[in-house]
Amino acid sequence: MSESDIELPRGTASTDSESRLDEDDRLRPEFVRRVMDHVEAGETDAARALVEPLHPADIADLFELVDSDERRALAIAIEELLGGDVLAEMNDHVRDELIDQFEPHEVAEVAGEMETDDAVAMIEDMEEDEQRAVLRALDPDDRAAIEEALTFPEESAGRLMQRDLIAVPQHWTIGQVIDYLRAGDDLTTDFWEVFVVDGRHHPVGTCMLSWILRTPRHVAVADVMKREQTLIPVDMDQEEVALRFQKYALISAAVVDGSGRLVGMITVDDIVHIIQEEASEDALLLSGAGEGDINEPIRESYKARVRWLIANLGTALIAASIIGYFEGTITKMVALAALMPIVMGVGGNAGTQTLAVTVRALATNQLTQSNTWRAILREMRVAVLNGVTIAILLGVGVGLFFLNPILGAVIAAAMLTNILIAGCAGVMMPLALERAGADPAVASSIFVTMVTDSMGVLVFLGLATASGLVG
């Protein structure tokens, strides 16, 4: 490869990289098609030449973008480019499907190239006997590291951490640290901070490499290091780890076992996709779309979503039976049947708004016991403003259209009440679930819709009956 080829920096106006990626760093459809045309025609050299300049993350995207039945052929064609770095970047479902077609010793070979955390992520979802076969084919060091990681709970810090890190004794000078780093041949090369430990291998501080570079050799490392450090317990849930990285703007953090010994490190690049996943799952959880991954097998998507729709069916039946109870009222004035979905629908939407805000504030630790009452009060004040506005618009409109001021007043009162109920349920329900130790996003949306649907019709048809509107 000529030097001009490698020197082209990604993201600049190189026509070469522009023909592969669009302005949003997505692989262009024409490029994807071109690669697959070569693959289908058996022109593996041409396919490889196209794929080779891509970043591993883009090669992973390529596999995700092509159809499920094309992936195997692509994998065979560009075999030597399909390394651990590519598999580490690949969507879980696509990767699982792909490695199902590999022999255990092939999986082991790739796992050996990967960092422990990525290898664990690849192996943890395999069938138990295949997993054992892969572990047997690994070299003893890698096997020990992966087996140890697998002893920690899923989605815990122990599975995310790397064991390769730099730890130095606290009595060393900067000069000793530099000499150690320059001499040690088998040390890891990718690290951002050096951990300083005491005699019991407990972390006592961290030192950014830039400080080491900028400090005279004779200074003790203990005098430059930052003593305030954020330690991650090995069994901490990855969501908490992500929040901690985010809150304290960490680049890397030491992972400690139950007795406080340094056992690994987590770096921010391993955590960024977890921050993204955890932050974006609320929209999916609130709508009951499960994992919501477009690469998820259809059967799993179906199972996750239909469960939610059945629950929704159940809550809708409650509203339906309330309406059924008011059959006599509706018979006398069919317009009520046309108007009641408005009260239900707009109320439900107001509830979802409050719910989305509350769930997000809880997830980002912005809403704690200290400001719970303020948050409730705040949502109720917004609900009053919204309720009054919508009630006036709807009440006046309906009153004029039907030339029936009582009907206008009834629907306005019902609308206002339902928006207040929606605000109340939307803020209280996730708070109650959080207090009870449950995920505030999962069950609250079904509950809030149930409340706004049934209360909406109950108040509307109840008022219509009681007001003598249909007398």
Next chain:
Amino acid sequence: MSESDIELPRGTASTDSESRLDEDDRLRPEFVRRVMDHVEAGETDAARALVEPLHPADIADLFELVDSDERRALAIAIEELLGGDVLAEMNDHVRDELIDQFEPHEVAEVAGEMETDDAVAMIEDMEEDEQRAVLRALDPDDRAAIEEALTFPEESAGRLMQRDLIAVPQHWTIGQVIDYLRAGDDLTTDFWEVFVVDGRHHPVGTCMLSWILRTPRHVAVADVMKREQTLIPVDMDQEEVALRFQKYALISAAVVDGSGRLVGMITVDDIVHIIQEEASEDALLLSGAGEGDINEPIRESYKARVRWLIANLGTALIAASIIGYFEGTITKMVALAALMPIVMGVGGNAGTQTLAVTVRALATNQLTQSNTWRAILREMRVAVLNGVTIAILLGVGVGLFFLNPILGAVIAAAMLTNILIAGCAGVMMPLALERAGADPAVASSIFVTMVTDSMGVLVFLGLATASGLVG
């Protein structure tokens, strides 16, 4: 302060830090109360002693957690602890409210301590005349840097970047780089990578500090650096910057101007909160909750949400007028009025599920032109499975309950049709908006609800009429 005080690492079993933070790194309500009791009693020394050991991010949280009218007193009590590092971590709304009470020269003093990007974030939302007063009070270097940053569009890379970075010529050796880093007194101390530039100050590569530390002095920096680098154009939107950091697992990246010159750098700790914000905004956008920040002024929340509810009212009127059209049918069989919200509601929910999945796949660049048809097909297959399941359950249930198989068949057919329509609208609408260059989350949810509401009743009441059910 005694040494044992500072040596306590956060996150370990120190009773001291445990009394301040709970297991999720949130400030304990008792601690917040204790601080505010001291503040109210005028015991500023005691308040300061409690707050001093906190991380700046936790001091910022403290301000967010106390009531709006307590913040000023807290700020006065712990004045010297309220530095640029704390303000940089603070919620925008809380910070804006707080600095409104400062004199311009006080704001300038704090801005002088901050990194350019944080100072810009603090100043950019001020009134124009106050902003000018602050800029005048800054020292000329800081002023120039901030004024230059303000020339870039809001939410662009130019506003996020820091100007303090390390750039070295490509012909240097590792030894020269190390000597330069150790000698330069006015260099920044917080950096993770060194940028290598050519004679025109164009970046040609980056070098991790760990590589510099681990390479012999005589080697040329051009031989160790990574040539494939991700460059960020200075006018790139922050959402794109965040996606790029995430995709390529970057720690820092060079920012270049229109002519390709290195003008700044962005580090991952500045981008993590943007990744979080961009990822979590879908739930808020889909529900029409605007910015959805619990610290947002009530009037702004009201304005954002009521606009959405009014739009929702409009779409609900469409469904209402369709129902009105079938008045005759409903009069003959009032049970239809009780059942139609089920068809509308469950259909709406199925649409929201598809919508949430599609919007997320678009936001994370997982769904591109290459796999659009596969995604549509996938959603339709899930819709068929869901639709058939729910239609059978509902149809059989209704048929048995009302002892009316035709009614069961009508509602089953309507339910199936509506779930299919919901799946279709839920996947097509965001795709169409994205293609048109609009944000797929914002308008699609209103549209999908409108479709499922009005099509639901149309099909249900239409079939009920046409089937001779109410003949």
